[in-house]
Amino acid sequence: MATLSINRIRKSYGALDVLHGIDVDLEDGGFLVLLGPSGCGKSTLLNIIAGLDEPSAGDIAIAGRSVTALPPKDRNIAMVFQSYALYPTMSVERNIGFGLEMRGVPEQQRKAEIRKAAEMLQIGHLLDRLPANLSGGQRQRVAMGRAIVRNPDLFLFDEPLSNLDAKLRVEMRTEIKRLHERLGTSIVYVTHDQIEAMTLATKVAVMKGGYVQQLADPRTIYERPANMFVAGFIGSPAMNFIRGKLLSDSAGARFTSEGVIVSLGGPGGANGTRECVLGVRPEELKVVEMEDASLEGVIDVVEPTGPDTMVTAIVGNQAVIARAEPRFQGRRGDQIRFRVDPSSINLFDAKTEARIDVGDASLIRPIHENGFS
Incomplete structure (x- = not known):
């Protein structure tokens, strides 16, 4: 009761x-x-x-x-x-x-x-x-x-x-x-x-x-x-929001923006696109070398906190915050690359700001409706 x-x-x-x-x-x-x-x-x-x-x-x-x-x-x-x-x-x-x-x-x-x-x-x-x-x-x-x-x-x-x-x-x-x-x-x-x-x-x-x-x-x-x-x-630091596009074609679905490409997997389907926002928490951004990078940008601020180091990077024209290891050695102006597990991200509609699920085929609009070729 x-x-x-x-x-x-x-x-x-x-x-x-x-x-x-x-x-x-x-x-x-x-x-x-x-x-x-x-x-x-x-x-x-x-x-x-x-x-x-x-x-x-x-x-x-x-x-x-x-x-x-x-x-x-x-x-x-x-x-x-x-x-x-x-x-x-x-x-x-x-x-x-x-x-x-x-x-x-x-x-x-x-x-x-x-x-x-x-x-x-x-x-x-x-x-x-x-x-x-x-x-x-x-x-x-x-x-x-x-x-x-x-x-x-x-x-x-x-x-x-x-x-x-x-x-x-x-x-x-x-x-x-x-x-x-x-x-x-x-x-x-x-x-x-x-x-x-x-x-x-x-x-x-x-x-x-x-x-x-x-x-x-x-x-x-x-x-x-x-x-x-x-x-x-919810979350401290807050979730990163990156504006971009959700694309679908024969290779599957993926999110793209300047300096960002995240493969979302799934079977290939009809070509389509949708304006959306990718949400990723700082702890889900893993600093990597060239291989398997999902995001790349330039370090702006490094803030050691003791148990970890908060790294603010400019990716494209957007700032993102990552929670790196305590002994992170990067400096302002250095190139930096991150990998993100697709299962840890969230996607939101750019207009309504509501959560969207990639698996719903109706969420991907045909390309010709948006003027893409």
């Missing part, structure tokens, strides 16, 4: 449409990440799930029951905010257990739940402290503890790590993943950080302009993005 069902959710503020008919289901025990840039609608959708905002149309169901008309307190959810939202004059123990206290849970049971959550989050030794005496990471653990003791059907996380420094973000990301594995409770998590999405999610909804661009598991999102927006948003 789905823990969460988001059905045709729309949200408008006057004439401004913010969400355009969102449909997402989250399985019991799943981890859904709403991922996208600022203004894409992900926080608005989270607030609608929480009951902090009302949809203009559509329905939200949690644990099999519609909650669209219910206030937040009756939805059996727990929310972790970006700002921690701790009571400054209360101890860690009271902050964690305050919701239970307000619900009239007996003190002995309340203390047992607080201690269990605190030990799980490794903050048992901090229960007597005030929030002002805690680090950012410890405050976020307290906020998570307050959510855990509610034993909800669904956890909601609103960019919980954005206030932390880089090292603490990594540590807290690990804590959240460990927490999900221990509790098995479904989580909806909002972020603009694609690393958080890839490491935490069982399912990612990539959003742009109030639409879900793609809903899939992280591996599918990374390897088979639905369009150029998804492809460019």
Whole structure:
């Protein structure tokens, strides 16, 4: 059974449409990440799930029951905010257990739940402290503890790590993943950080302009993005995009551009061509000598990072980035050649930016339609 069902959710503020008919289901025990840039609608959708905002149309169901008309307190959810939202004059123990206290849970049971959550989050030794005496990471653990003791059907996380420094973000990301594995409770998590999405999610909804661009598991999102927006948003450095043509003749299909020719194999067929964009991730570009080269160009920038070296090269009139070996010795101005495995590339329509599959014969237009001979 789905823990969460988001059905045709729309949200408008006057004439401004913010969400355009969102449909997402989250399985019991799943981890859904709403991922996208600022203004894409992900926080608005989270607030609608929480009951902090009302949809203009559509329905939200949690644990099999519609909650669209219910206030937040009756939805059996727990929310972790970006700002921690701790009571400054209360101890860690009271902050964690305050919701239970307000619900009239007996003190002995309340203390047992607080201690269990605190030990799980490794903050048992901090229960007597005030929030002002805690680090950012410890405050976020307290906020998570307050959510855990509610034993909800669904956890909601609103960019919980954005206030932390880089090292603490990594540590807290690990804590959240460990927490999900221990509790098995479904989580909806909002972020603009694609690393958080890839490491935490069982399912990612990539959003742009109030639409879900793609809903899939992280591996599918990374390897088979639905369009150029998804492809460019996921991955660091971002996917390379090279504009060119997809050609088909008796020798098979191939992508060509200035300084680029990638054979896509397949049986020979009718002659045809199509304007398209080749997408290839930096780690898929292998530096080679003359033989078997798919791309060739001139080195523009070399950036050693320690575990590898990022190489920016000008191929034709387009810049591409490759992730080379740590001891790469090339310099600016040197010729460079790359080989790419055809199975690792993505192709996108030049106009719609949607993903295309070479195996579909209808995707190759007859040459005479485009004026080629």
